Amino acid sequence: MAARPAPHVDPDAAIPDLVRRLTDDSKRLVRDEVRLAKLETADSLRRSARGALWLGLAFGAGVVALTALTVMLVSLVGRLAGRHYWVGALVVGVLELVVALLLVKRGLRTLSAPSYTFEESREELRGTVSWAKSVQAH
Template sequence: MTDQMIRPTESPSTGELVRRLSEDVSRLVRGELRLAKAEMTQKGKRAGRGAGLFGGAGAMALYGGAALVAAAILALALVLPGWASALVIGVLLLIVAAVLGVFGKGQVSRATPPTPGRAIHGIKTDLDAATPHKSYR
């Protein structure tokens, strides 16, 4: 019989166990990073396709709206001259645009400055409460 068959197998040293653990953790982290990269690539492709479809939907909605405007002009042209019906519909559209613009500007004004004011105030309050104050005599 050989020496190895007689002797029981030796347990790995602590240094060997630490080395194996380090290699396994590194391999695990690299695998997780590869998985995350593949997942983000797949999600990015889906998001790109979705954005393209949204863009196409927006373009079709614009054409549909233009067709409805043309239909409104033609319908009004039954009682007014063509140029007058186009003028009336155009003015109505500009009024709607102005109203939407005013409301939109108000919303943007309320959103500026783009800092979370209440959250900042809350953090300052928390810091003041957590910081020990020196008593002045």
């Protein structure tokens, strides 16, 4: 947004005129805050969609790679166990379950951490609105 030049203040202006100007400026400030919040939200949604697409592609490639790795490990452990491939499948399955549980635990811990960005923006917007209302009341 371009900076607006400072308005000329007439030293002979009456108090009601100054209050009206202050009210108009407050309304403009609130509109600008709302517009900024909308822009930030739209940008955040665009970034999130793009990130979700890349995560989806990475997940697909990861599933294919982990499947191939699992087959290889099952074959290797089964061969070491005297060609008892069920032992290989059991050992690799248990290892993968342990890794999965650790990852779920870490993910849940990360999700439980509070996010401050949106809460702070909303609180700031509430403060601006209440300030503008108090200025209008006077």
